[in-house]
Amino acid sequence: xxxxxxxxxxxxxxxxxxxxxxxxxxxxxxxxxxxxxxxxxxxxxxxxxxxxxxxxxxxxxxxxxxxxxxxxxxxxxxxxxxxxxxxxxxxxxxxxxxxxxxxxxxxxxxxxxxxxxxxxxxxxxxxxxxxxxxxxxxxxxxxxxxxxxxxxxxxxxxxxxxxxxxxxxxxxxxxxxxxxxxx
Numbered sequence: 001x002x003x004x005x006x007x008x009x010x011x012x013x014x015x016x017x018x019x020x021x022x023x024x025x026x027x028x029x030x031x032x033x034x035x036x037x038x039x040x041x042x043x044x045x046x047x048x049x050x051x052x053x054x055x056x057x058x059x060x061x062x063x064x065x066x067x068x069x070x071x072x073x074x075x076x077x078x079x080x081x082x083x084x085x086x087x088x089x090x091x092x093x094x095x096x097x098x099x100x101x102x103x104x105x106x107x108x109x110x111x112x113x114x115x116x117x118x119x120x121x122x123x124x125x126x127x128x129x130x131x132x133x134x135x136x137x138x139x140x141x142x143x144x145x146x147x148x149x150x151x152x153x154x155x156x157x158x159x160x161x162x163x164x165x166x167x168x169x170x171x172x173x174x175x176x177x178x179x180x181x182x183x
Contacts, residue, residue: 036176
């Protein structure tokens with residue numbers, strides 16, 4: 001009886017110890033959508049995500065695009081990303097698909113917001129930018145859905161507390177593709 005007890009205990013201990021194994025430490029790998037790229041501070045970065053939604057439920061031609069990219073510099077260990085929202089009330093307004101904005105001439109055919117989130121900056125972790133001038137070209141998806149291609153070129157200014165672009169001009173451009181649903 002004692003022998004069975006010792007053998008049973010030995011088998012249980014073997015199973016418990018055999019089931020416990022050390023796994024390698026988790027190393028996160030960034031998601032890459034392979035859906036476009038952007039140029040920030042003169043350097044090109046692949047997009048992590050590009051999405052679109054209809055911004056106005058009453059028209060199927062409205063669009064709000066969202067893109068994000070990791071723009072961390074060499075040696076930065078914390079999150080450093082650029083997030084962009086572009087909203088166009090009606091992509092069918094211009095037959096050539098070209099929309100512009102110029103705050104100096106009061107031409108506003110779309111709105112855009114750019115945020116730089118940088119946990120490596122000890123003073124300002126979130127910088128918001130407004131578009132001073134820019135163009136967006138939309139190559140819309142077919143009527144029943146499909147791939148939609150968008151390119152953009154902006155001149156940005158960091159926003160002050162009143163929400164006005166100030167400071168030096170920042171060149172920002174990119175291209176991306178999204179899948180749009182049909183009408």
